Amino acid sequence: MTVATLRERQTATAAPTTAILELAGLHVSHGAISALKGIDMVVREGEVVALLGANGAGKTTTLRTVSGLHAPASGAVRFCGERIDGLPSHAIVGLGIGHSPEGRRVFADMTVLENLHMGAYRFKRQRLRQEDLERVFALFPRLAERRTQQAGTLSGGEQQMLAMGRALMGRPELLLLDEPSMGLAPLVVAQIFEIIKEINAQGTTVLLVEQNAAQALKVADRGYVLETGRITMQAPACELLDDPRVRAAYLGEAAR
Template sequence: MSLLELKNIETYYGKIQALKNISLTVNRGEIVTLIGSNGAGKSTTLKSVSGQVKLGAGSILFNGKDITKLPAHDTTLLGIAHVPEGRRIFPRMTVKENLMVGAFGVKNKKQVQEQLERVFSYFPKLKERLDQKGGTMSGGEQQMLAIGRALMMKPDLLMLDEPSMGLAPIIVEQIFEIIKELNNEGMTILLVEQNAYQALQIAHRGYVIQTGEIILQGPGEELLHNNQIREAYLA
């Protein structure tokens, strides 16, 4: 069953068309990856889903509900967590304060504490640094904090935009292991990633986007061994 469905969406920045007739689905329990070069429209697709960018045409369904015109704060409350490119943590706030921002829509204090413990189980370093300012942490630690903040709301859909960007290879491996672990526990994930090899290795399905259009789609394993993909993104 589709948790997320994009139907022929088009998005513009002023008069410039960023997305052209994009259609894709994310089924519950899947990791779906969106790969492509810089400026292809990957981040815009996620921003369209989370309500940060208004659509010029098309529709978006989440859990069977039309969310096409919903603003970002409402899509978050519905269960869509968006970890943006560049992490976007609050640098002057502590680790704990950053995490609690992620739980802004959770009224049950017991659930907040349970989610905190869950985040700490994935990222033990965060528990050790609760009082540390987010901006003083390493890039890898900030990425862990950004993902942890998103998990605080116990989302139905976790959208990750370039989680490996700027990180050392050993940290990238850790991040992708955690993504797999989250999925194994039932989390549905829509992943935007320039590291096509890493993304396709863990994805159930993938879409290739080029200049705002989907040009190829299929199972992750199939795309991983596609000659066109290998030449363009895996060389």
């Protein structure tokens, strides 16, 4: 998809205005190390927002803070207008935030089906679990074929599908994806990003952390660039994709 095509797509679609996630002045430290240094970010309902940056920039810390796995030193995290910083992770999942973590983190000794049911633990009604299972199997037919297989025996791409499917079993309004293409073959990467587009088209807002900047910006509406704990750029995805600084830093091109 060309930059011009991306720009036409984004111009033709009215920008959503309702903020589903807001980070305001967020500071997070790991011991004596400042990982996030007062970042501000907004993800609007219906968007795919890409968060780009080098290793160690603070991308994973951002997602883990939204999920309640890190406590901010200061600042606020708001979901649908309500502060959620300080809530435990299980409560945040219950509010409607799903997280597919870096490195997949599937339960290796459990089957595909058991892993998916773990993602639906907050739903007690079997009918809801079955509906969500059917949705996940429609998005990821390979998981349906492997439903009785132990997760640890799956390929890397299949484990990534399982991690995403498990997060979707919680019926999230906001899906956090941390490096979904890491370590995968190019054909599988393309497939994963097509599925991300379909998940979003079905109504789920996505905050995407991804080293593959070209792929991320092709599916995103907007993007932020995070450098050593600070937001240094934010713009529509098509503008970032065409920005010489982004192309030099993240797309492997010489600065123009």
